[in-house]
Amino acid sequence: MYNNPKYLLAGDKAIIIEFGNEINKEINNCVRNMYLAIKKYNIKGIVETIPTYRSILIEYDPLTINIKDLKNKLYQVQSKMNDIQIPEPRLIEIPTVYGGKYGPDLKFVAKYNNITEKDVIKIHTSVDYLIYMLGFTPGFTYLGGMSDKIETPRLETPRLKIPAGSVGIAGKQTGIYPIESPGGWQLIGRTPIKIYDSLRKNPIMLKAGDYLRFVPITEKEYEDILQVENYYENKEDKEGR
Structure with missing residues (x-):
């Protein structure tokens, strides 16, 4: 077909x-x-x-x-x-703090799959996820490749408000909420990176066809990155693009 x-x-x-x-x-x-x-x-x-x-x-x-x-x-x-020549995909690292107030459902995901919270984090950060598409809200990522070892059903009752940057799991999928919105995914962490910013020249920083890798960080690192304006532009400059 x-x-x-x-x-x-x-x-x-x-x-x-x-x-x-x-x-x-x-x-x-x-x-x-x-x-x-x-x-x-x-x-x-x-x-x-x-x-x-x-x-x-x-x-x-x-x-x-x-x-x-x-x-x-x-x-x-x-x-x-x-x-048509498809552009070479980028691999974009997404720093993410897991658990606690940033990932209130991490404990449930671990319990549901009969593993530890550390296991969930290790499995979730061990994959380079293909961004199949963007949708639902501006820049919401639909990622492929998540291990079935951490597959977890959606919440029975969706939350009315999920903070921007929240990383969630729903069934066999994982993704990032780019803006504050309602949602029913199990929240396991949060990134300080602005996936969507209407003030940027290119408001959505991710593209379908790119790959995404979650990188675990501490709460202090999360707070430090929040203070850095244009984090990825600065990172690319330091690395010589």
């Missing part, structure tokens, strides 16, 4: 290109290839293109292009999508 995606209507102003019905890297690579190809060929009439785990939602202006012409142009782009 990867090379023969489904084209599905989504109302009268959008179309979905579906490459599969499961979460895996091969399908997601097809999504990224097609997404980049659509951007490159800049089809007139496309308003917005939104990639997901396994599909792309394309919003278009029916006064500029009709659905038949749009599909024909997308078929042409699809035939060329494998020629």
